[in-house]
Amino acid sequence: MSGTLYVVGLGPGDQRFLIPEAADALALAEAVYGYGPYVERVPAREGQARHASDNRVELERAQDALAHAASGARVAMVSGGDPGVFAMAAAVIEAIEQGPESWRQIELLIVPGITAMLAVAAKAGAPLGHDFCAISLSDNLKPWEVIEKRLRLAAQAGFAMAFYNPVSKARPHQLDTAFDILREELPSSVPVIFGRAVGRPDERLRVAPLAHARGHMADMATCIIVGSIETRIVERPGKRALVYTPRRAVDA
Numbered sequence: 001m002s003g004t005l006y007v008v009g010l011g012p013g014d015q016r017f018l019i020p021e022a023a024d025a026l027a028l029a030e031a032v033y034g035y036g037p038y039v040e041r042v043p044a045r046e047g048q049a050r051h052a053s054d055n056r057v058e059l060e061r062a063q064d065a066l067a068h069a070a071s072g073a074r075v076a077m078v079s080g081g082d083p084g085v086f087a088m089a090a091a092v093i094e095a096i097e098q099g100p101e102s103w104r105q106i107e108l109l110i111v112p113g114i115t116a117m118l119a120v121a122a123k124a125g126a127p128l129g130h131d132f133c134a135i136s137l138s139d140n141l142k143p144w145e146v147i148e149k150r151l152r153l154a155a156q157a158g159f160a161m162a163f164y165n166p167v168s169k170a171r172p173h174q175l176d177t178a179f180d181i182l183r184e185e186l187p188s189s190v191p192v193i194f195g196r197a198v199g200r201p202d203e204r205l206r207v208a209p210l211a212h213a214r215g216h217m218a219d220m221a222t223c224i225i226v227g228s229i230e231t232r233i234v235e236r237p238g239k240r241a242l243v244y245t246p247r248r249a250v251d252a
């Protein structure tokens with residue numbers, strides 16, 4: 001007997017960011033798995049079991065949800081934002097790759113969500129209007145040297161960049177190191193957007209030139225967008241300035 005596993009993106013916070021397909025999957029699921037704060041965002045429903053787990057046990061969480069689905073149940077795994085962006089969809093597929101043959105028969109439906117960088121970009125203007133990349137600054141799953149190399153090469157290649165997992169208590173100075181590297185490669189006027197808890201009541205948006213960007217301006221709920229050499233600011237009297245990257249690259 002093989003059931004269904006929905007891997008559902010909840011968007012950045014506000015229920016209005018949840019796509020209808022995600023709402024349908026959550027309504028059908030008999031059990032919800034995920035990191036505690038994300039499980040809490042799913043409105044409780046009678047008859048639906050909730051399995052909240054710690055942030056660091058992603059593969060185990062994926063295995064538990066797959067084992068449950070394999071018994072014939074309809075199970076949802078929830079992630080903030082999009083489940084395929086630094087989140088649970090890859091952990092689930094990794095668990096299927098390593099797991100028993102029967103897990104390959106589970107109906108797997110990955111439901112996309114609005115990822116943090118898109119929510120932050122929309123608040124700021126259109127900083128991702130031309131080529132861009134996304135980099136997790138967490139060195140839990142890759143060496144810090146790899147991150148430094150990617151930052152430098154992405155800046156040289158002319159990408160705007162979105163940073164996920166910008167800081168943690170365990171590595172307070174790395175974001176300042178990242179900005180120092182970017183200052184070697186980019187003009188000091190390049191806009192840096194700090195979007196914190198976008199889509200939640202404590203949302204905050206701040207824009208600083210690269211020269212003044214500092215690690216303490218971000219926490220783990222912040223997604224940072226660093227512009228490319230083309231990214232500009234359009235001032236509007238009495239209204240928030242617009243940060244945008246023109247669609248045409250002049251500096252080819």
Ligand code: SAH
Pocket residue numbers: 012013079080081082083084085086087114115116117120163164165166195196197198199200219220221222223224
């Ligand atoms: N799957 C998620 C990302 C998980 S990694 C997504 O697609 O958005 C966790 C990181 O996402 C955080 O450290 C932060 O950089 C970013 N993030 C998640 N929610 C956010 C929000 N509401 N506002 C700003 N950044 C957010």
